[in-house]
Amino acid sequence: FAMRSSKLKFDILGRKVKGDKGNVLKAREAGYIKRKDTLLKEHQASGKSNAFVDRRFGEDDASMTPEERAIGRLARTRLRQIKRGSGFNLNDDDDDGQGYDDEEPITLTHGGKPIDEREEERRSAHAIARGRRGMRDDDSDDDMAMDAATTGALHFGGGEDDDGFEPTLKRGDHDTPEENGDPNRRKTKKEVMDELIDKSKYHKAERARQRERDEDLLDKLDDEFKEISGAGLFRAALSKGVGHLKPDGWERDDYDKLARELALESRGQATDRIRTQEEVDAAEAATLETAERARLKRMNASDEDDDDDEEDEDEEEDADDDEEDNDDEEAKEAEEAGEEKEELDFSGDKSDSDLWSDSEEQYEEGEPKPAKAKDPKAKAPVPELPFTFPMPETPHDLEKIVGHLSVEDTTVALERIRKCHAPTLKEDNRKKMQSFLGLLLQRFEMLSGQSPLPVDYLDVLAVNIAAVANIVPFFAVTSARARLEKMAARLRQRLRDGETGWPPARTILLISLFADIFPTTDKQHPVSTPAALYLGNVLAHCAVRSTREAVTAVVVAGLAARYSAPAGRIFPEAITLL
Structure with a gap:
């Protein structure tokens, strides 16, 4: 029951998670020891201004009596003095035979006085101190030690023992300079912090009082302003235009106009998303x-x-x-x-x-209506145009659908066929659209050979051919290239047979249709480039032998300009021919 573990959502081989297992008892014991070492000591030291460690001999041993402490301290002092003075004792007897008995002894001096004389002065000072304390001569050497007052007066006071000497006062933890009688005494850290806290509280209270006074003054000013505005004094000043209170009519009109526009402006309504x-x-x-x-x-x-x-x-x-x-x-x-x-x-x-x-x-x-006056020129109504059409598979099927229709109805019928059989509705509709494009091209070629030309029907077919070509672009390019290859083959064959080789009307119209469907500004295009080459060959190799052929040459030259002008190119063959 002392162990605690955390369940992981995923177990990963080789991963070590810190804290997934733990001992409750050990954690509680460690927390207790940590609080004892930190919080307990802080609690014990709270409220104290300073602290020192008494390192004197025997103070940390409660079993020793005061006499034993004094004897131990004296022994340690003597031993320390012997260790310090033994290295400078030159008058001791030499055991190694290097002494000089015949010569005068060497005397050590300090400050121009022999060391012995200074020792006598020290002893005299001790005697003075004993006399002040009322000590006898037969006291122990330990009692000869100077107290703190004598040491401060002789050592740190310059060595003079005046009658007016006053030793440094001792103060307790809570004494003040006034209580000890010395206002120039250095303050303790606790006293400085207490004084700083008192000043901070004083300034904070002073700011609060100032804020209250300011609020009272603002309330008084608000009350006076209400009284003045209620009397209508400002209204009279504005009507007379006194000083800077004079109204600006232009700015007021602009502001009112803008506010009215913002208030009456219609808000935008949320709309449906754009459909694919x-x-x-x-x-x-x-x-x-x-x-x-x-x-x-x-x-x-x-x-x-x-x-x-x-x-x-x-x-x-x-x-x-x-x-x-x-x-x-x-x-x-x-x-x-x-x-x-x-x-x-x-x-x-x-x-x-x-x-x-x-x-x-x-x-x-049913039964007939009563007889009415009828128009003698009345004729049977035209059958209604269906909204859906089957996809034509042969030229005969397409002829059955649009052969008897007018130009407007042909446009509607072809558009409905494209919408009913869009490739996005079914997967096999793309193949149907390819077949439909071939049928439209065949019908365009057929109508181009008629005389006179059905221009309106050709325009309708051109629009639908361009729309279907955008749906099946690859098949459109393939069909156009196949027709261009047949045109080039027929041109070569006619030139071999000795004919002039000028293309018929259907060929010229078909190449013009390709210029409307495919881009002519590309540097190299699978349809526009072969078409331009075909036109160049026609202009370069076909001879003009009649007026009709001259007209055909001008038409072909204009068609060549349609292929070259948008891209900034020229046809040298056309220039040479013209």
């Missing part, structure tokens, strides 16, 4: 599918829907009977009543899906 391309394509495809299902439902209505439509038709017939003479008033009344229904447009100007409604289908299948 995959999410955008999925949302567009879902929208088109939903619209297509709704269109098919309106076109192929069930019997239940027909019953509901018959009820709506009866209501419509009643309204027509009431307003039979004026169709415009009928439309106005229907709008005011909030009826949501649509009428068939016989003019044929609109072909949108909104022209087809359930009531019109019921009119074709």
Whole structure:
């Protein structure tokens, strides 16, 4: 139970964690010893100003009596004196036979006086001291030792023993200079610290009193200011424009205008995050599918829907009977009543899906309406354009989808095909888009050979070809290079056969399409570079033999300028030909 361990979350081989195991009893014992050595000694020494260690002989031994301490101290003193003076005792008998008995003895001096005389003076001083203390001559040598007062007077006082001599006063731990009668006495550390603490407390209290006085003065000033402002004295000064209180109209107007703008400024509203391309394509495809299902439902209505439509038709017939003479008033009344229904447009100007409604289908299948005046030039409505299309796999499939459509409908149909079959929706849609790009290029070449040129349809195809090329760029480059290689092969073959070799209209339009799709400013491009080389060969090797060929040469030279001008290049062949 004395051992304590901490469980680790992970065990790692070879790792030593400090403190994972410990002995409670040993830790408690170590803490007790540490507090005893530190806190206990600090507690014992608290409140004391100074301390000294008494190293005198016998003071640390409580078993010795005062007489034994005195005898031991005397013996140690004599021994110390013998050790110190033996090295300078020159008058002792020599055992080694080096003494000089015939000569006068050598006398040691100090300060011009023999050592013996100084010894006599010392003894006389001891006698004086004994006389003052009332000691007898037969006292022991230990009693001949000078006390602290005599030692201070003779040794440190210059050796003079005046009658006016006053020894240094002894003071206790808590004595003050006034109590000891000496105001010039050096203060102890405790006294200095006590005085410093008292001064600090005094200054702190003085600052607190000053702060209270300042607060009282501020409160008084606030009360007086309230009285003055309540009387309206400042308002009168501002209205008269006295001194620096004169208002600045321009600054006030600017500030008011800015404050009003900040107050009335509309706050920004949080918006949804920007959707990725995959999410955008999925949302567009879902929208088109939903619209297509709704269109098919309106076109192929069930019997239940027909019953509901018959009820709506009866209501419509009643309204027509009431307003039979004026169709415009009928439309106005229907709008005011909030009826949501649509009428068939016989003019044929609109072909949108909104022209087809359930009531019109019921009119074709159910009972006829009352006879009305009809436009003799009315024609059958144009079929509604589907919202979703299958991906065409052959040129015939593409012809079935867009062959009978107008330019606007062709644009919408091709755009819906791209959205319904975006590569981000399914993995195999990328291959379908590659096949779709090939079909668009074939249709572009086919329409380019017609006369007159369907320029509007070619523009629609060019826009969609560029959009699909951005989706499948690698396949677009491959298809363009294959067509350029065929063009170069046909040019070489015609030149061998002795023909002029000028390209037909479809070739020129296709190269112009490549200039719109691919960059022409690159130093080297897999499509733009072969196309520029083909144009240079045409301008350099094809001969002009007729007016038509001259016009073709000018057109090709202009096409060469489209490839060279953006990059800052020139065609020497075009300059030579022109």
